[in-house]
Amino acid sequence: MHESPTIQVPLPASAVDRAADAIARGVASGRYAPGQRLIEADLTRSLQVSRGSLREATRRLAAEGVLELEPHRGARVRQLSRGEVADLYRVRQALEALAGRLAAERIAAGADDAVMRRWLAEIDANPNGAGLSADIYMADNNRFHDDLVKVAANDVLAKQIASLRLPAVRLQFSLLLTQKHVAESIRQHRRIVLAVLAGDPGRAERAMRDHLRKSSRTVQELPDEAYAD
Amino acid sequence: MHESPTIQVPLPASAVDRAADAIARGVASGRYAPGQRLIEADLTRSLQVSRGSLREATRRLAAEGVLELEPHRGARVRQLSRGEVADLYRVRQALEALAGRLAAERIAAGADDAVMRRWLAEIDANPNGAGLSADIYMADNNRFHDDLVKVAANDVLAKQIASLRLPAVRLQFSLLLTQKHVAESIRQHRRIVLAVLAGDPGRAERAMRDHLRKSSRTVQELPDEAYAD
DNA sequence: CGGGCAAGATTGTCAGACAATAGATTAGAA
DNA sequence: TTCTAATCTATTGTCTGACAATCTTGCCCG
16 A cells, blocks of 8 residues: 655645644644643644634534634633543444444445455454554554444444544553553454454444443543543 | 523624524525535625634534535535435434433433423324424424433433434425324334333334434435435 | 732634635637 | 637635734732
8 A cells, every 4th residue: 555655845735724634633642632722822823824724723623522612712622521431432332333233234245355354364463462552553443443434334424433533532542551452452353353254244233332342441440630520 | 491582682692603503594494505505705794794703604514514615615505415314314323222222221220201201291192293384393303302312411422413413404304294204203202202211221222223214214215306416 | 818900811803905716708729 | 610728707715913802810909
């Protein structure tokens, strides 16, 4: 899979897109901490866009759940409470379970299974994720879920799932800091892949549901500092 | 249920909110047809807001799925293709099924069931929805689903469901134009309410899933004119 | 120490300007 | 005439500067 060579000059996406991307990346990377207030004046300076464009970007990010807006207090990085995270995982569970089901249905109907076969090979090549940094595994993990959603071939579903994944990246990240969780996560992915490749919707759905139920439980065990309030 | 008396003067919500509300209402009411292009200059005049505020409003509505934005072509009222509507209903099915399940779980756990009992009474008072205009029944229908989601008590879920309902109001509306569908819909609501009141999550989930599966089927039978492409 | 006020910081909103782009129109060539 | 290309027009994308409304902070006074 060859990418076109990385463009160096500020690629000519719209100002609003550039701003939104930069902020989203900043939130994901921790450059902007949860709860942190984002001052328009600072951002217009660092992102080199006008206040109007910046405001359009923050509105969009707020709608996507990355930021929160309070009247006359502007934007801050969204910080979830324990309860909200529990709610969020419950919904994600339902949606990703559906993704698993649909993916299996499509494979059973003869859709291309190369992507999933590749994942199986990749997992079996390193079933414990030995030697993977948290960064890398986080990226792999996201790619896995993305690929599965792609096989499910339901754009609405893809968008809904993405909007649930965004606000919780930070939490998910802290999960994957321990080798134990990484290995466990990979094991669950393997079960999911097998069910999907077998074209067994019920099994794929259950495997995915289990996976997220366990993730949720582990996230809930994180210490208070990870949460709001 | 008493509302505070309707405020006559342009209520002091922010300019962006006013604009977004007005556009959303216009889309729901058909004042702006699906696919119709929304010209900024026209809207700033009719809504009495600046271009900046208007653009923030359209960005938000686009993120909510009400409008579509195309670079250099601006905003247009989102129009769904048959396939997208099918996808959308599949996702809604999963989410509302979860809502049914959670609602039943909460009732079983002792949560207040007054709202649901009221619905049962209302349904049994007029089980065929005789004499209800499509407008009214549409509103009732929305209230029912909203109330159920409220009993489910999961804000994330509520927001996700809302974002799926918005783009399809128009289609749903055309469904409810025939007395047959209204009666059928009420019958299904009754099943759902009974399962929730019984505190039976599995049954509530199935009843809700059935309801949406049937709605989806009926929506798919609408003629081509209702869809894009 | 606590209340309250003034000053400063920040957001909400507007108006006006101009470049970039897409779509429509017209002119020209075959 | 019909197709193509240049031109015009409507519209969006973006910036700047301005000001009122609101929130925050720090200081003063009792």
